[in-house]
Amino acid sequence: MMRRALIAAVIAVTCGWSPARAADAAFTQFVASLWPEAHAAGVSRATFDEQTRGLEPDYKLPDLILPGRPATGAAAQAEFVQVPADYIKEASIARLAGEGQRLLQKYRAALTEIEKSSGVPATxxxxIWGRETDYGRYTLPYDLVRVLATQAYVGRRKDTYRNEFILSLKILGEGAVTRKEMRSSWAGATGLTQFLPSEYYKHGVDFDGDGRVDIWHSVPDALASAAQQLVNKGWQSGVRWAYEVQAPAKIDCTLGVPEVTKPISQWLRDGFVPVRGQKLSATEQAQPASLLQPEGIYGPSFLTTKNYFVIKEYNFSDLYVLFVGHLSDRMTSPQAFATPWSASKQLRTKDVEAMQRGLTQIGLYKDKIDGKAGMLTRSALGAYQKSAGLKVDCWPSEEVLRSIQTAR
Structure with missing residues (x-):
């Protein structure tokens, strides 16, 4: 494939083509080379030719590696660059909760049946539907086939997107949706509840019984598919997603990692108190849970159950799970979080990356350098603050970043 691209570039020079046209010629060759894999996956020749004819790459997408150009960074997803107060806005939650209450009644019959069979609460x-596409009101901006083909060609995860591209052609060939209607995010998620094509085949449910899985138009199909994805990832029926608690004054925030799991009863004995005087049953107290402090020692604290991490597999972001879980709660209760979010400032992605590299070099951090201040980053930061004799708050700040860089 690299040899073909080089030939295309030579032709570009000798024939007077522009670099863009040369790149597009190589892209066309790349797409054509995928036919054997598409055929093996069950895509017909007619579908392959129809959907790839005239297909052009979109080099404006994020997360691409383009020869001769700086790598395009992943889009600044709100889940990873905003502080909680900005992401989980009260006005947005209240609006979506009100609409969710209306939809709870509108789709009551379907939701009741899906909940009964899956164990996933209707709310x-x-x-998930509300967070992903504003209950279908948000129009996804991209052509799915073009996104997946571009990402398969010059994206950071070529092999993953190569398969997703082929499966998108398979979906079109089966007639579940038209190309015009198969819109997506820049990362290739499509439908009311945002599935990759592979997730469509793994978790899709034809709930309305019309002979096709239609997550683009059929609300029952989309909701049943979302529930099935959670079930397939380990959803436990009858278990809450998390409990908001008041942390003890001298809490060790470095404990806020998934690996530190204790029965809720033990957390309560350690001084954590459910907010608003909530009483937990013996069954609830027996559940294993991890500590989550999204803003370090500032803002709300949560004891997170297995189902918290199941939702996190839908979108790997703590803020996403908090949004979905809290929005779900608000459909049946008007109460906001008991502890308000602090007015904290989030470091820029490149600064968090610098912090992660520094923590890695001194042996405190062993996860990805991704610029996202998640659980493991915050815990490693707290461990550094302990060792450096600083205030231990497990929150990335410019002061702590300077301290880490100086120590290196």
């Missing part, structure tokens, strides 16, 4: 399904 969780609706909250």
């Amino acid at each position: 969780i399904m609706l909250a």
Whole structure:
């Protein structure tokens, strides 16, 4: 494939083509080379030719590696660059919760049946729909086939997107949706509840019984598919997503990692108190849970159950799970979080990356350098603050970043 691209570039020079046209010629060759894999996956020749004819790459997408140009960074997803107060806005939650209550009644019959068979609460399904596409009101901006083909050609995860591209052609060949209607995010998620094509085949449910899985138009199909994805990832029926708690004054925030798991009863004995005087049953107290402090020692604290991490597999972001879980709760209760979010400032992605590299070099951090201040980054930061004799708050700040860089 690299040899073909080089030949295309030579032709570009000798024939007077522009670099863009040369790149597009190589892209066309790349797409054509995928036919054997598409055929093996069940895509017909007619579908392949129809959907790839005239297909052009979109080099404006994020997360691309383009020869001769700086790598395009991943889009600044709100889940990873905003502080909680900005992402989980009260006005947005209140609006979506009100609409969710209306939809809870509108789709009551379907939701009741899906909840009964899956164990996933109706409000969780609706909250995912609300977060992903504003209950279908948000129009996804990209052509899915073009996104997946571009990402397969010059994206950071070529092999993953190569398969997703082929499966998108398979979906079109089966007639579940038209190309015009198969819109997506820049990362290739499509439908009311945002599935990759592979997730469509793994978790899709034809709930309305019309002979096709239609996550683009059929609300029952989309909600049942979302529930099935959670079930397939380990959803436990009858278990809450998390409990908001008041942390003890001398809490060790470095404990806020998934690996530190204790029965809720033990957390309560350690001084954590459910907010608003909530009483937990013996069954609830027996559940294993991890500590989550999204703003370090500032803002709300949560004891997160297995189902918290199941939702996180839908979108790997703590803020996403908090949004979905809280929106779900708000459909049945008007109460906001008991502890308000602090007015904290989030470091820029490149600064968090610098912090992660520094923590890695001194042996405190062993995860990805991704610029996202998640659980493991915050815990490693707290461990550094302990070792450096600083205030231990597990929150990335410019002061701590300077301290780490100086120590290196």
